[in-house]
Amino acid sequence: MWTFRMDRTPGFPAAGFKCDSVDDNVCHSNEYNKMSDMKRFLMEPTHDNTAVDSFLGLGMETMGLSSTMDEFSHGFDFSFLPDYGGLYSCTTQDVEAGLKFEILDGFLDEVEEVEGIYASHDLSSTSNHILLETQDKKKVSELLDGGPYGLMNFPSESYSPGISGSTGLSEWSKETVPHAEHQNALGLNEAGIGRRICPTPLIEDSSGQRMSYDFRPRKDAMKKCMHTSTENTFRDDHLTSSESEDDISVTKTSRTRSDRRKHQRMWTVDEVMTLVDGISHFGVGKWTDIKNNFFHSATHRTPVDIRDKWRNLLKASYNDKHNDGEAEERRKSLARPMPKDILHRVRELASRHPYPFSKSSCFVYDSSRSQSTSKKKKKRS
């Protein structure tokens, strides 16, 4: 089992930015060792995803997507990347890789929305598979050197999901859906997210009955691909075949587009960190900027969503601050243990930026510790 601890530093390459703090960009060398296992895992085609491919009819070649790759990559707009000296070691090939990744995910999203299925992003393993198959192994290796997953250097939002892997994340991430109703509907929140390997291509409903769907890509699917994200590409899988079946089994509830809270996607730790990074760069309140620069590829996560998340983070960090009581323990047993480091950063940023909470003065932070640790925050816009 891999245990990728989130010793991510402020300047993590997730967003392709350079922080004004010490470390910046590319993965730190000390992470290489940790990643080696994962790399090996990725390099080994032992996991037969071809079944999934054919099942979904998502074979890149089959769809002739490869031919359109150039078009895609050329039309992709990276102009949003500020010149923070932030270089993302992202070659054209990397971009294509990322695009392939996104495209596949785009189809998945399409499927999810249209069919109402949440086949979960387990299928992203398919993407990896394809990537690994289409790219020169050496090349892939290079890509991976930029991080646990080469495409993680893809300049947009947190492509670092891989790093967050670890069991801790899945524990944490599957909690964020408060309503059991959605949890059920999303299925993947129960077990899907966090384990992306799906040895079995069969999609089953909760009763174990196999279901068949038309996964052929649609016209607008392609269009959507351009802006689809791959945020939920966790890699914390440990091939627990026992759970793999649950990963895929998805329940389709009678939810329509009219329903509010359509797909409440839980925020991953990576996203949160990306958000924190974004806030440190642009400051609180510049949510469109943060969205465009740090969550560009995240179709969901509107500026408002980001703002909301920040609001919640503040609350979380606040709660985390002074509650060591018994109520906390009870809460923690059910909820995810939001990484302390993140909460610290949140608190730090919060002390720096006054959130426009005109009335709620319930967010009080002692500026004592945050000042001592301060030095990485830039200036407000």
Place this chain on the structure above:
DNA sequence: CTTAGGG
């Protein structure tokens, strides 16, 4: 259209 706030 973007943000702040409240639901």
Place this chain on the structure above:
DNA sequence: CCCTAAG
């Protein structure tokens, strides 16, 4: 997450 008001 959603909706709305306000700039």
